[in-house]
Amino acid sequence: MSVSEIIASVGEIDWGPVWISLRVGFSATAISLVVGTIAGWLMASREFPGRRWAMALVMLPLVLPPTVLGYYLLVLIGSDGVLGEIWQAVFGAPLVFTIKAAILAACVSTIPIVARQLAAAFAETDQEVTEAALIDGAGTPALFLHIHLPQIRQPLIAAGTIAFARAIGDFGATLMVAGNIPGRTQTASIAIWDLMNSGNETQALILVILISLVSLLVLVLTTGKTMRSM
Numbered sequence: 028m029s030v031s032e033i034i035a036s037v038g039e040i041d042w043g044p045v046w047i048s049l050r051v052g053f054s055a056t057a058i059s060l061v062v063g064t065i066a067g068w069l070m071a072s073r074e075f076p077g078r079r080w081a082m083a084l085v086m087l088p089l090v091l092p093p094t095v096l097g098y099y100l101l102v103l104i105g106s107d108g109v110l111g112e113i114w115q116a117v118f119g120a121p122l123v124f125t126i127k128a129a130i131l132a133a134c135v136s137t138i139p140i141v142a143r144q145l146a147a148a149f150a151e152t153d154q155e156v157t158e159a160a161l162i163d164g165a166g167t168p169a170l171f172l173h174i175h176l177p178q179i180r181q182p183l184i185a186a187g188t189i190a191f192a193r194a195i196g197d198f199g200a201t202l203m204v205a206g207n208i209p210g211r212t213q214t215a216s217i218a219i220w221d222l223m224n225s226g227n228e229t230q231a232l233i234l235v236i237l238i239s240l241v242s243l244l245v246l247v248l249t250t251g252k253t254m255r256s257m
Contacts, residue, residue, distance in 0.1 A: 040230050043210050044218035045237065047126065051214060052195035055133035059190045062134070063141025064183065068171060070142065071149035089139045093199025096135055100204045104128060129205035129212050133194035140193060141186045148182035149175060185249045192245040196238060 070082050088096055104111040104122045114122040122128055152175055176183075198216040205212040207221060215234050222231035 040233055041209070041218070044213045044215045045234070047129075047211075047213060048195045048215040048238075051126065051129050051133050051197075051201075052191050054130045055137055055194040056187055056191040058130070058134050059137040059141045059194075060183070060187050063138045063186065063190070064145055064176075066138065066142040067145030068149050068175060070146040072175075085142050086139050088135050089143070093136075093197070094203065097132065097200035097203030100128075100132060100135065100200060104131065104204060123204055124206040124208060124212060126205065126212055129197075129201045129214060132200040132204050133197045135200060136197055137190035137194050140190050144182055144186040144189070145179060148179040152178045188245045188249045192242045196242065 066085055070078075070085070075081075101123065102108050104114065106112070106115070106121055106123070111122055122131075195214070196216055197214070198220070201212075201214060202217055202220075205214075207213050207217050213221070215238055219231045219234045219238075222228070222234070
């Protein structure tokens with residue numbers, strides 16, 4: 028495979044999967060930052076019955092195979108699943124095999140990443156500031172928004188960038204619940220798999236290089252921000 032062949036194949040690539048991956052990545056990152064931040068804060072600052080089990084459930088997607096995650100999601104949001112039936116009753120259309128299902132699959136993989144990183148960050152916040160705020164009468168929402176969140180700004184940015192890199196590369200769970208529908212749910216990772224199966228290795232390589240460069244850039248930016256905050 029020569030460089031000229033790779034360059035010639037650039038113009039033949041369908042860039043739709045790349046844009047779909049970016050849409051999934053940005054959407055899943057936004058959702059994961061909200062849910063993961065709250066989960067991380069609760070994990071770091073609250074004691075409650077079953078806390079260890081709750082923490083284990085939040086982290087479980089990090090260790091389960093993607094196909095197992097996809098199976099669980101399919102059971103939940105499929106046409107016979109509880110969430111799937113509710114979604115169809117409300118919106119009049121199934122949730123599976125849509126870009127929303129792809130975003131949900133990416134969220135399942137990225138929320139634990141955000142929650143784990145931010146739980147560690149919340150645990151290291153200045154307790155003297157927290158105690159002073161409590162003495163001044165600050166309630167839980169005020170503590171969270173005005174005391175704790177400002178102290179984890181850099182870890183929050185780092186968690187978001189890593190979550191984004193993870194979301195655009197999701198494959199197994201996304202394929203199971205969103206399918207491989209060109210122009211609708213075919214992300215870059217699925218397109219690479221499709222191109223390899225059809226013997227189009229050159230175009231697959233171009234997408235591989237592109238996703239790798241995006242992920243590398245995200246890691247470089249994250250490392251830079253993390254180092255500057257130390």
